[in-house]
Amino acid sequence: MSAPDRQQRLAALRDTIADIERKPALAEAANRPRSEPGAFPALPSGLVQEVYANGARDSGASLAFALTQAKSLLTTRRSTIYYVQLAHEGKHLGLPYGPGLSWFGINPEKLVIVRVADMTEFLWATEEATACRAVAAIIAEVRGASKLLNFTASRRLSLRASANRVSLFMLRYGTRRESSAGHLRWQIMPQRSGRHAFDDRAPGKARWRLKLERGRIAGNQMDWMLEARKNGFAIFSQPAGLGQSQAQTPVLGAPPALLAHRLSQAS
Numbered sequence: 001m002s003a004p005d006r007q008q009r010l011a012a013l014r015d016t017i018a019d020i021e022r023k024p025a026l027a028e029a030a031n032r033p034r035s036e037p038g039a040f041p042a043l044p045s046g047l048v049q050e051v052y053a054n055g056a057r058d059s060g061a062s063l064a065f066a067l068t069q070a071k072s073l074l075t076t077r078r079s080t081i082y083y084v085q086l087a088h089e090g091k092h093l094g095l096p097y098g099p100g101l102s103w104f105g106i107n108p109e110k111l112v113i114v115r116v117a118d119m120t121e122f123l124w125a126t127e128e129a130t131a132c133r134a135v136a137a138i139i140a141e142v143r144g145a146s147k148l149l150n151f152t153a154s155r156r157l158s159l160r161a162s163a164n165r166v167s168l169f170m171l172r173y174g175t176r177r178e179s180s181a182g183h184l185r186w187q188i189m190p191q192r193s194g195r196h197a198f199d200d201r202a203p204g205k206a207r208w209r210l211k212l213e214r215g216r217i218a219g220n221q222m223d224w225m226l227e228a229r230k231n232g233f234a235i236f237s238q239p240a241g242l243g244q245s246q247a248q249t250p251v252l253g254a255p256p257a258l259l260a261h262r263l264s265q266a267s
Contacts, residue, residue, distance in 0.1 A: 011179045014151050040224055040235055041217055045073050045136070046165040048158045048182040052172050052213070054189065056143055059093045059171070061188050061208045063139070064104070066169035067096075068232045070137035071106050073167055078136035080112055082129045086122055087115040089143045105231035119148045127157060130166045141171040145178070154180035177213070185214035194227055194236070205229065207236065 043049075049069075051062045070081045083096060098108040114129075116122045119142075126140045142149065154170075158181040161168045170182065177185070187210070194204035206228040212221075226233045 011151075014179050014181070040226075040233075042072065043069065043167075043184075043217065045078075045167050046162045047184060048154070048161050048168045048170065050170045050172055050180060050182045050185040050214075052174070052177070052185065052187045054173070054175060056092050056173050058188065058190055058208075059141070059173070061190060061206070062171045063096065063141070064228060064233065065186070065188055065208075065210065065226070066137075066139045066171060067101075067104060067106060070139065070167065070169065071104075071232070073136040074110065075136065078134060078166075079110060080132075080135050081106070081110055082112050082114060082135055082138040084114045084116065084122060084126050084129070084138065084140045086119070086142060087117060089141075090115065092143055093141055103230060119146045123148060123153055123157075126168070127160060130157065130160045130164050130168060132166075133164070135166050137167040137169065139169045139171065143173050145174070145176065149178075151179045151181060154182060158182060183215055184212065184217070187211045187213050191225065 049066075051065060053059065053062050067081075074081070085093065085095070095113065096108075096111060101108045101111060114125050116125055122140070122142065126138060129135055129138050157168060160166075170180075189209045189211070191207040191209050193207055196202040196204040208226045210224045210226055212223070225236050227236045
């Protein structure tokens, strides 16, 4: 057997093992009721969710998606969210902004920011945080690929997160998908913004398309359209006149808007 064939078979076996290991947690998610048809389901704690965006410019959307879920997991006993990042990647990805967190419905005092020097420290800090009973969720953000962040490392994180009922959100960037033991894998893509309340040529609320690439959750839905709102995000539907192909095309660049197209109605 050639080396490429061996690697493909090993990857397939790893995926099979991961499917077996994540079934109990996802079975709990499937049994949770949804508030309304098409609404994003409330997922249980203890899951490892990979959130992929095509580029670091979409890091805000990935972070908003992770924070919205993390906020719902906060309790009196589990009152902390950890954010882990490689120190040298801060200039590319930025850092959570305190007033923005408050607008989003999260007390900045609940967020602990951990910045580490290398991937060894990154994995150690992430794994140790999953053992802390005061932690509700961990958001681990990494821009590039690393040999240390392999299937074995992800399996260790998955087993510990499930055992300690701590949710882990791995924010990744790029089009390449690596083998992992994560329970769910998402792709988040920017969409045309909503309508501005006072200027129809100005950008309104940020919107994203969310696709479930791996795993199964309640209702077997695989696709959502999300809109940024105060205190979280909301589900929205595409206008009837917008074709499916247009709805699925990411917005790569915002066209220049003519500001002050109309006098503001706010006054």
